[in-house]
Amino acid sequence: MKLQIGGFLDNSLVNGDGMRSVLFVSGCIHNCESCQNQLMQSFDYGDSVLVGDILKKIVKNVPIIKGVTFSGGEPFESALALxxxxxxxxxxxxxxxxxSGYTYDEIINSEDKDKLGLLKFIDVLIDGKFHEELRTDASKYTGSSNQRIIDVQKSISENKIVLWE
Incomplete structure (x- = not known):
């Protein structure tokens, strides 16, 4: 299975908690004003790469990294491959x-099995579209005040949104 990617960082400290690899997927339908990664909105941007080859790149970074971040583009548009x-x-x-530009509620209430399947693997979801008029630097992981940092596994088990701490 292949995945269209716009970029890959072996290690980063700004795309989640701790040292992590970051995968930027291509393709997004949200079209947020002042998008940080506008080129990656195109589903054709970047390279088509085998999922196994991406995993090999990630494995090379272990034990330096403690996790992986999916960004984009919109990761949930590539849910099955991810x-x-x-x-x-x-x-x-x-x-x-x-x-993700999708909210947790949009994903969890979706009838899209691929999106729901991906959600089950995610530990932390930064949800919601970026809104220029709500831009903030109050959190180092969100860009606008409408976005939330959600502990997905706790949210699923408690059947309510639980914010990450």
Missing amino acids: SKLSEGIRKQGLNIWCY
């Missing part, structure tokens, strides 16, 4: 963070 990748990431004992 679920396959997430299986391999989990086997490495790494956590998964994900930035």
Whole structure:
């Protein structure tokens, strides 16, 4: 299975908690004003890469990294391929963070099995579209005040949104 990616960082300290690899997927339907990664909105941007090859790049960074972050583009537009990748990431004992323009509620109430399948692998979700008029630097992981940092596994088990601490 292949994934269209716009970029890959071996290690980063700004895309989630701790040292992590970051995968930027291509393709987004949200079209947020002042998007940080406008080029990656195109589903054709970047390179088509085998999921297994991406996993090999991630594995090379273990034990330096403690997790992987999915960004983009919109990761949930590539949910099936990212679920396959997430299986391999989990086997490495790494956590998964994900930035999405979708809200947690939109994903959890979706009838899209692929999106729901991906959500089950994610530890922390930064949800919601970026809104220029709500831009803030109050949190180092969000860009606008409408975005939330959600502990997905606790939210699923408690059947309510639980914010990450």
